[in-house]
Amino acid sequence: MIGLVSSEWLRIRSRRLVKVLAAVALAGIVIALVIGAAQSRRPSADELESARLSAEAARDDCIAQGGFGAVEPGGDVEAFCRQEMNSAVFLGKPPMRLSELPETLRGTAFIAILVGLVIGASAVGASWQTGTITTILTWEPRRLRVAVVRAVVVATAVFMVVVALLGVLILLFWVTTSLRGLTSISEGWPSEVAGVVLRVSMLSAAASVIGGAIAMLGRNTAAALGAVFVYLAVLEGLVRGLRPALGRFLLGDNIATAVIGHEVTFGATTLTPGRAWVVVSIYTLGLAALAAAVFRVRDVH
Amino acid sequence: MASAIEIESLRKEYRSIRGRTTVAVDGLDLDVPEGGVFGFLGPNGAGKTTTIRCLLGLVAPGAGRVRVLGSEIPRALPSVIRRVGAIVETPALFPRFSGRRNLMILARIDGIGCTSVDAALTRVGLADRADDLVKTYSLGMKQRLGIAAALLKDPAMLLLDEPANGLDPAGIVEVRGLLRSLGAEGRTVFVSSHILSEVQHTADRVAILARGKLVASGPVREVLATRQGSGVLVRLHDQRAGLDALVRAGFEAEPAGTSVRVSIAAEAADRVSRALAEAGLYPIELRPDEVDLETVFLELTKADDVEPAS
Numbered sequence: 001m002i003g004l005v006s007s008e009w010l011r012i013r014s015r016r017l018v019k020v021l022a023a024v025a026l027a028g029i030v031i032a033l034v035i036g037a038a039q040s041r042r043p044s045a046d047e048l049e050s051a052r053l054s055a056e057a058a059r060d061d062c063i064a065q066g067g068f069g070a071v072e073p074g075g076d077v078e079a080f081c082r083q084e085m086n087s088a089v090f091l092g093k094p095p096m097r098l099s100e101l102p103e104t105l106r107g108t109a110f111i112a113i114l115v116g117l118v119i120g121a122s123a124v125g126a127s128w129q130t131g132t133i134t135t136i137l138t139w140e141p142r143r144l145r146v147a148v149v150r151a152v153v154v155a156t157a158v159f160m161v162v163v164a165l166l167g168v169l170i171l172l173f174w175v176t177t178s179l180r181g182l183t184s185i186s187e188g189w190p191s192e193v194a195g196v197v198l199r200v201s202m203l204s205a206a207a208s209v210i211g212g213a214i215a216m217l218g219r220n221t222a223a224a225l226g227a228v229f230v231y232l233a234v235l236e237g238l239v240r241g242l243r244p245a246l247g248r249f250l251l252g253d254n255i256a257t258a259v260i261g262h263e264v265t266f267g268a269t270t271l272t273p274g275r276a277w278v279v280v281s282i283y284t285l286g287l288a289a290l291a292a293a294v295f296r297v298r299d300v301h
Numbered sequence: 302m303a304s305a306i307e308i309e310s311l312r313k314e315y316r317s318i319r320g321r322t323t324v325a326v327d328g329l330d331l332d333v334p335e336g337g338v339f340g341f342l343g344p345n346g347a348g349k350t351t352t353i354r355c356l357l358g359l360v361a362p363g364a365g366r367v368r369v370l371g372s373e374i375p376r377a378l379p380s381v382i383r384r385v386g387a388i389v390e391t392p393a394l395f396p397r398f399s400g401r402r403n404l405m406i407l408a409r410i411d412g413i414g415c416t417s418v419d420a421a422l423t424r425v426g427l428a429d430r431a432d433d434l435v436k437t438y439s440l441g442m443k444q445r446l447g448i449a450a451a452l453l454k455d456p457a458m459l460l461l462d463e464p465a466n467g468l469d470p471a472g473i474v475e476v477r478g479l480l481r482s483l484g485a486e487g488r489t490v491f492v493s494s495h496i497l498s499e500v501q502h503t504a505d506r507v508a509i510l511a512r513g514k515l516v517a518s519g520p521v522r523e524v525l526a527t528r529q530g531s532g533v534l535v536r537l538h539d540q541r542a543g544l545d546a547l548v549r550a551g552f553e554a555e556p557a558g559t560s561v562r563v564s565i566a567a568e569a570a571d572r573v574s575r576a577l578a579e580a581g582l583y584p585i586e587l588r589p590d591e592v593d594l595e596t597v598f599l600e601l602t603k604a605d606d607v608e609p610a611s
């Protein structure tokens with residue numbers, strides 16, 4: 001078992017696709033932050049002061065007018081006005097702010113999950129396409145073991161790669177805002193950042209398991225990726241249109257809710273993060289179990 | 302003698318989506334004794350690879366029993382597999398990893414160290430290309446790497462599906478030597494091949510398969526004897542005169558190519574010589590008429606010899 005884990009680990013580490021995707025993602029992060037830094041400028045003390053004064057005035061105005069009617073009846077008007085009428089709004093050219101990091105991190109979720117899906121699908125698909133699954137089974141014939149170990153190793157690798165990349169993003173974001181932006185953060189910021197990183201990484205790992213499971217069923221990488229895209233783009237779209245009541249079981253919406261981390265309303269349905277995680281786990285584990293069961297009895301050519 | 306492989310009434314059919322069935326192995330019985338080289342022969346599509354896949358638990362037989370090194374397959378496969386090295390069809394390797402990396406990935410599964418990897422690479426003559434990507438290897442080099450992978454476990458049994466495929470003449474001679482030495486070390490080398498002259502010189506025993514059925518098996522000499530009427534071939538400048546003289550002297554003789562074939566034990570060839578000399582004829586060549594494996598194979602696997610499967 002340890003031997004198999006060590007072998008799988010060596011294999012995933014050696015895969016060029018993993019390195020290429022990680023390098024491309026890293027380059028993307030650096031380029032985006034360089035552009036951001038070039039466009040960001042730390043405001044002078046005078047500018048900050050005048051923005052603060054404008055914000056205060058606007059806030060008082062907002063409270064006086066009951067939130068301009070934008071607050072639902074019974075809502076906390078003062079909290080709303082405090083949040084919306086902050087000094088950032090009144091700075092001519094808004095600088096990069098460390099406090100916006102969680103939003104940026106959430107924005108990377110789509111790409112990170114995609115990367116997980118591709119790595120997972122290809123880690124399994126490539127074995128079928130090159131026939132190396134035959135070779136591996138002549139070393140370890142317990143197929144369930146082979147499947148489980150590969151899923152765990154690939155998911156762990158994806159998790160680590162995504163955590164590392166987001167770590168780099170956080171570091172560079174902090175450097176950029178220290179040099180050319182604003183670094184003030186709220187009290188809950190560190191735990192929010194940690195939470196988003198954890199969620200995005202876990203969802204990417206789950207996506208790698210889903211990609212691997214479908215590649216195992218289809219014995220092919222491209223087929224697996226195609227199937228996922230057809231499902232997300234076509235099938236879920238149809239369900240959303242024709243049977244809105246089933247909307248809360250759609251994988252795409254639940255992943256989005258899990259990333260965002262608070263209640264989200266899609267049309268008629270409202271999804272909560274807790275339920276979203278349950279749904280995503282069921283999809284992931286269900287597909288993995290199905291793939292493993294099929295692999296156990298299937299002839300290998 | 303203990304059996305390394307026992308196959309009883311093995312049957313495997315493949316079903317296509319359109320419902321067509323192909324019988325790949327049709328009630329095969331086979332017994333391979335321990336130690337030595339066993340040649341597993343048959344024309345394309347005879348079911349050799351399918352049989353090897355059944356031995357390795359890669360495909361599930363429709364019927365029949367398979368035992369490898371005394372253990373039931375697939376139940377006992379996890380314990381048996383450590384003592385079996387295999388190549389199925391062309392060796393399937395990771396094309397984007399180096400040869401060494403390929404072997405490392407497999408070696409780690411059984412906790413085999415780098416020294417064994419290097420030794421295996423050296424044994425097949427790949428040591429100086431070990432760090433090149435496998436996709437840059439020639440067919441023969443890939444085949445050698447496959448053999449190296451099969452040797453890595455220091456196995457008691459090797460299942461090699463056409464290991465000489467794609468090798469150059471020097472490589473074929475090398476593999477022949479390798480198989481012989483592996484067999485002589487007491488390992489069981491079960492090897493399928495189309496190069497019959499090779500098998501004839503390497504294998505101790507052979508089995509011939511046609512359309513999923515066994516058509517001959519046993520020690521090479523015995524299998525050859527099934528079709529070998531004893532005789533000698535005589536070549537003369539004047540074939541016609543020689544044939545007449547021999548028939549007149551009471552021999553059973555017939556033209557065979559440019560020679561004359563005389564049905565007589567090879568040890569009694571001196572009588573042929575004398576009869577010809579008495580007629581004033583002198584042979585250019587006189588040799589025993591040996592049937593080779595190729596001839597036997599072609600006769601045994603002729604389409605109408607076996608009832609069609611499926």
Ligand SMILES: Nc1ncnc2c1ncn2[C@@H]1O[C@H](COP(=O)(O)OP(=O)(O)OP(=O)(O)O)[C@@H](O)[C@H]1O
Nearest residue numbers: 301315323325343344345346347348349350351352
């Ligand atoms: N995956 C498969 N699906 C359907 N039919 C198959 C499959 N694999 C093999 N067959 C069929 O089974 C029969 C035996 O094939 P097999 O590969 O065992 O032959 P072989 O003796 O190894 O031939 P070769 O000398 O060409 O390698 C053939 O008729 C083949 O078409």
Ligand SMILES: [Mg+2]
Nearest residue numbers: 349350390462
């Ligand atoms: Mg074959």
